Amino acid sequence: MDLPSVLLCILLDLLAVSCQELIQGRIVGGYAPAPHSIKYIVSIQSTRGQHFCGGSLINIYWVLTAAHCTIGVEQIMIVAGDYSVSMYEGTEQFFIPQLLIPHPQYNKITNNADIMLIKLKAPVYLNSYVSIAPLPRQSASVAEGRLCRVSGWGFTSSSGGQIPSSLRTVKLPIVSTAKCNSSESFNGNITSNMICAGYSAGRQDACKGDSGGPLVCEGRIYGVVSWGMGCADAKYPGVYTAVSKYRRWIDRIMFSYYGRCSKD
Template identity: 70%
Template sequence: MADDRIIGGHVAAPDSIKYMVSLQRSSRQHFCGGSLVHRYWVLTAAHCNIGADQMMIVAGDYKVNIFEGTEQYAKPHKLVVHPSYNSSTNNADIMLIKLRAPMVLNKFVSLAPLPRQGTGVVEGHLCQVSGWGHVRVSGGGQVPLKLRTVTVPIVSAARCNGSDSFNGNITANMICAGYPSGGKDACKGDSGGPLVCRGRVYGMVSWGNGCGDAQFPGVYTKGTQRNNASINE
């Protein structure tokens, strides 16, 4: 991806996306997003796997690089990558993180609502993507202070797979979203963050070709019931 931020979005209201978590390196540098789907489990993208020992999960965050007193921290106990994940094709780019200790649900931290079995999204449906994706400055990277969000419409698999777009590289495990005119999108650094449609997490930020490109919508991994079957205590 060419540019590292939520494209065309705006700052989210404080405490409005309480299931959003920040995946941070041991140095406390944000690198991916995720969704708290159970007190012990986080849903994110498989390509965010840097190893459990190198990772810290932060819930209750809003200003990602400033301590606000609302944060909760947990180390991963184990990382469960989808068995069909392919880093070359980005197929099944989904991972569950089991935490060593549970997050405490409060007015700053809540669980992400998952889709009901058998439900899906259709073309034109407006969905919300959120993240702390990096902003490039003179070739470097800088994390925005506050959580940002953008609204994008679902794009049909047929159009996304067209010869003038991804040309057959979109699998059944993927969802495309973006405007025909481009300009609004998620980018690297937002990876693993939630795609929320009708108030439920239907997918997570996975990959794309550039950012906000009219020809290439953003690509998200479906967060299906089957993928979430591993969640337990």
């Protein structure tokens, strides 16, 4: 582990977040989209205002993110309508979570079922800066080669560096599970609950995740940034939790607490 990673892990340790999570994060080879053009993304921050994970609004009360982003309901806040996490723009909405609900089958070792729902204490106000993203139906799939968009506030270089102040995004092609699971890549560690995305040449990637951020294909959130190997490596695409495998679980949880399901 290089010195920047060590220093970042020390900082993250102070925020009670795992070292693995920070190194798992960040858009490489992307660009800054037009301000507030990606309205469904939220910044998950410590109560000190430090961004550490991304998430997506799927209901006025609910955020979808990764299970490995949990650090305790009293230690985080959710910021919607954000573009630059380093300054106040007047478009932000701040929320305190009421519940963190990681999937009961989440496995820290295999990264399987790396998905979590966050229930907000108050509803978001939908406007020209904040919107809700739809989800795919249960077991829906996206074709190999289809370009999908991943976004986040993570590092812009595989070697670390400074976290960018403004949102970044990049489009990546879906990689088949067979290719991703080959002996030249993840060698069987990709489960049926995961999606791979990235270029064969590397260079552009969500790395091992911009933790919890959305992978949007055909206008729907098909993936949650989860893990990977290295950063923008040609042999190892980014790995995402396959949201369509958990659509029934998502709807069941939201209905049980709120009486409504996610936006279709």
